[in-house]
Amino acid sequence: MPRSYASAVIDATADEVWAYLRDFGNLADWMPGLQTSVIEDGGPGDRVGCVRRVWGHGDSVFRERLAGLDDAERSYWYQVLEAPLPIRAASARLRVAPVTGTGQAFVEWWGEFAADAGDEEAMGKTLSHGIYATGLDALARRFS
Known part of the structure; x- marks a missing residue:
């Protein structure tokens, strides 16, 4: 299976970034x-098994199930x-780790x-650059 990947260093602590991101x-x-984006059954966004529905431009919809969460x-x-x-058969992972020398957060997103x-x-590039890297860039701006 192809793998797509992106990472970023964010100017906040790993704990601060994780506290924000852990809400699926x-x-x-x-x-x-x-x-x-909403959790379909209205429950909490950190409950393993919950499904988020995300609407993009037009009528585009993504549905994703939280398969695991490890604080x-x-x-x-x-x-x-x-x-x-x-x-098809797509899965992804998002992880936040501390950059020990600076106290910043290192965030990885891959699938x-x-x-x-x-x-x-084309889909590998779309996921790596169009989704993961774009999202991480926006996340970095949010914490700057």
């Missing part, structure tokens, strides 16, 4: 291009249930997916 339901608050590792991982992209051979390269 707040994606539209910091991710550019999203209109709104000690400052990490969560999720499965993509529905996406307006030609991908794996399956796609038809003709779509693999």
Whole structure:
């Protein structure tokens, strides 16, 4: 399966960034291009098994299930249930770690997916640059 990856150093502590990111339901608050996001059953955004529905431009909808959350590792991982992209069997992970020399946060976002051979390269770039890196850049601005 192809893997897409992005990372960023954020000018805040790892604990501060994780306290904000651990809410799986707040994606539209910091991710550019999203209109709104909600947890489908209205429950908390840190409950493993919850499903977030995210609306982008037009009628584009992503649905993602929180598969795990680890506060000690400052990490969560999720499965993509529905996406307006030609991908399938997609999953992703977001992790926050301290930069020991500066006290800043190092944030990684990566995922794996399956796609038809003709779509693999484009989808890898879309996920790495169009989604993960774009989101992390916006997150960095939020904490600057």
